[in-house]
Amino acid sequence: MKDFRIWGLKKSPWVFHVAAASCNNCDIEILAALTPRFDVERFGIVLVGSPRHADALLVTGVINRKTLPRVIQVYQQTPKPCLVIGVGTCSCSKHMFEDSYNVVGPYDKHIPVDVYIPGCPPKPEAIILGVVKALQKL
Amino acid sequence: MKVIFWILVFPGFLFSSIIGMLLTWVDRKVTARIHWRVGPPWFQPFADFFKLLSKETLIPVNASRFLFLMAPILSIIAITAVGTMLFTMNFYPNMSFLGDLIVLIYLLTLPPLATILGASASKNPLAAVGASREMTLYFGYELPFITAIIITIIKTGGTIRIGDIVTYQHIHGPILYSVSGIIATLVALICMQAKLGYVPFDIAEAEQELMAGVYTEYSGFALALFKLSKAMMLFLLPCFLITIFWGGFVTWWAILKLLLLVVLIILIKNTNPRLRVDQALKFFWVGLMPLAVLGVILAFFKL
Numbered sequence: 200m201k202d203f204r205i206w207g208l209k210k211s212p213w214v215f216h217v218a219a220a221s222c223n224n225c226d227i228e229i230l231a232a233l234t235p236r237f238d239v240e241r242f243g244i245v246l247v248g249s250p251r252h253a254d255a256l257l258v259t260g261v262i263n264r265k266t267l268p269r270v271i272q273v274y275q276q277t278p279k280p281c282l283v284i285g286v287g288t289c290s291c292s293k294h295m296f297e298d299s300y301n302v303v304g305p306y307d308k309h310i311p312v313d314v315y316i317p318g319c320p321p322k323p324e325a326i327i328l329g330v331v332k333a334l335q336k337l
Numbered sequence: 338m339k340v341i342f343w344i345l346v347f348p349g350f351l352f353s354s355i356i357g358m359l360l361t362w363v364d365r366k367v368t369a370r371i372h373w374r375v376g377p378p379w380f381q382p383f384a385d386f387f388k389l390l391s392k393e394t395l396i397p398v399n400a401s402r403f404l405f406l407m408a409p410i411l412s413i414i415a416i417t418a419v420g421t422m423l424f425t426m427n428f429y430p431n432m433s434f435l436g437d438l439i440v441l442i443y444l445l446t447l448p449p450l451a452t453i454l455g456a457s458a459s460k461n462p463l464a465a466v467g468a469s470r471e472m473t474l475y476f477g478y479e480l481p482f483i484t485a486i487i488i489t490i491i492k493t494g495g496t497i498r499i500g501d502i503v504t505y506q507h508i509h510g511p512i513l514y515s516v517s518g519i520i521a522t523l524v525a526l527i528c529m530q531a532k533l534g535y536v537p538f539d540i541a542e543a544e545q546e547l548m549a550g551v552y553t554e555y556s557g558f559a560l561a562l563f564k565l566s567k568a569m570m571l572f573l574l575p576c577f578l579i580t581i582f583w584g585g586f587v588t589w590w591a592i593l594k595l596l597l598l599v600v601l602i603i604l605i606k607n608t609n610p611r612l613r614v615d616q617a618l619k620f621f622w623v624g625l626m627p628l629a630v631l632g633v634i635l636a637f638f639k640l
């Protein structure tokens with residue numbers, strides 16, 4: 200039974216896109232990964248409009264005092280088990296905002312992150328690889 | 338014992354849900370081919386379903402708990418009843434009872450009603466907008482849909498038993514092969530598109546405006562049941578149309594007819610933009626309703 204559940208989760212990860220103060224470039228790359236050219240529906244990946252339907256959260260951008268409560272709220276609204284995937288160098292570290300007073304550090308200080316995808320912005324291929332790596336962790 | 342088998346396994350729940358899920362795969366695959374993509378593998382709808390079952394079901398704090406969880410169950414029960422009745426009456430016309438056509442029409446209106454109830458119970462503003470749109474749309478398509486069915490009733494000499502309609506078509510040829518029959522089928526086909534909530538009438542769950550519309554707050558088990566009842570609708574509504582207008586399920590040709598109708602729905606879905614809700618209402622009442630009335634008049638003159 201447990202294998203069956205994991206099979207279901209692996210074969211149909213629905214992603215929800217959390218744009219937490221990114222420069223929008225990572226978001227555009229995520230959208231590019233969803234175009235017919237890469238055809239992620241082959242692996243069952245679908246972009247959903249509500250965190251309640253999501254299995255994986257794609258978080259972009261550098262986390263700061265304003266967006267932190269929102270990101271935590273979205274994470275709490277997502278039914279578990281769910282994966283969190285940080286997209287872009289911003290989400291991995293503080294990137295170029297190292298010395299900013301407003302930045303509260305990388306994501307895993309606040310919510311559990313499964314995979315980080317570095318790159319500024321990462322290529323669509325890298326994003327797909329990251330999602331696959333996250334699924335392998337299950 | 339036999340009745341329980343009918344309801345739970347053969348024409349009822351299990352059979353229609355499996356065929357329905359396979360048809361949703363056909364839908365996604367054809368859509369993918371139109372986009373020049375490869376598309377998902379055949380077991381994709383099953384994977385989606387089992388995944389949703391294994392996830393947590395969250396209930397919003399302010400929601401009305403009972404109604405929120407009842408709505409998907411209501412939807413699935415209604416659509417199971419439709420499947421059972423429709424097929425037993427096709428296979429055994431004698432089992433049909435007086436007025437079962439009307440019962441079926443009522444049961445078919447229950448799934449949209451259940452989504453409206455569930456969305457309103459969830460107390461989410463986006464779901465509330467979706468529910469109000471679904472309600473408006475519902476008033477739009479129900480009138481032409483019933484008028485189209487009245488054409489069949491007139492042509493078969495005023496019978497409201499499905500068994501009699503199937504037998505009549507077996508002897509005199511399908512309703513579709515006449516002028517009023519073509520009009521009736523066309524009107525019912527477009528209304529079916531709206532009943533299924535497909536583009537151009539996917540106003541209630543318009544993804545770009547309302548996130549997931551009426552389903553915004555649903556997750557896990559409840560969402561799985563809603564998805565399943567939608568899949569069963571995709572199977573049973575074309576079956577209903579074939580029963581009423583196109584000869585019923587007496588020969589194996591019916592399977593081809595079913596596939597043809599489903600592919601037609603998918604093609605309409607993929608080649609049209611979404612209408613605004615007022616445009617949709619206007620389309621149904623000003624555009625489709627006179628056509629249906631014309632069909633009724635023609636049916637009176639036996640055309």
Ligand code: SF4
Nearest residue numbers: 222224287288289319
């Ligand atoms: S990683 Fe680069 S592209 Fe992505 S949000 Fe940060 S600055 Fe923008």
